[in-house]
Amino acid sequence: MTDAHPDLHRDDDRQHLAQLLRRLAMDGAGDGLTVAEIRDRLDERAYGLLVLILAIPCLVPGLYGVPQVVGVAVIILAFQLFCGREEPWLPRWFLKLRAKASWLEGMAEFTEKRLGWLERLSRPRLTVFSVGPGERFAAVFMILATLTIVLPMTNTIPSVALSLLAVGLIQRDGLFVLAGAAVTTAWVGLLTAVGVGLLIGADWAMRLLPGS
Secondary structure (H helix, E strand, O other): OOOOOOOOOOOOOOOOHHHHHHHHHHHOOOOOEEHHHHHHHHHHHHHHHHHHHHHHHHHOOOOOOHHHHHHHHHHHHHHHHHHOOOOOOOOHHHHOOEEOHHHHHHHHHHHHHHOHHHHHHOOOEOHHHOOOHHHHHHHHHHHHHHHHHOOOOOOHHHHHHHHHHHHHHHHOEHHHHHHHHHHHHHHHHHHHHHHHHHHHHHHHHHHHOOOO
């Protein structure tokens, strides 16, 4: 059977981030869109846009519950990106989840009002870090950032890193990918230092206890 709407699943790479999300909001103005429908409308930029859509709600400081669920989906997406899979695979139950029209509209408005500066600053450059092997490079740091996003009360900074990495892939901007990688590295380093410090402190405290 011939598709009556051949352009439905075709992503126009001339569209910027805000335009893409506005298009999703318009398409889902009635009953919203399922995750599967969102994925199909994004085509070649599906990985970056899906990660961004998942990361934006997690920018809220101190959020609990949502980042843990989102983290699973992001790791699944990033692993597939690292493996070079062209179209993202997600569990059937996840693909059936429906984003309400109000949520899609809110995402579009948030992007237009709060993330407009990202679009103005980003442009195709240093594409070695955002295309081909660069996508695998970005995927590694997406996984690292997401492993920390699931920790309670630590969701905002890794979500910023994920957003930078995702925008880098969407806009073909290797500089944004590098910025996201830098934020991830600094955050993982900080958490590691804190963890090591706590272990050393606990060991030192135990030694001070009588009979130890």
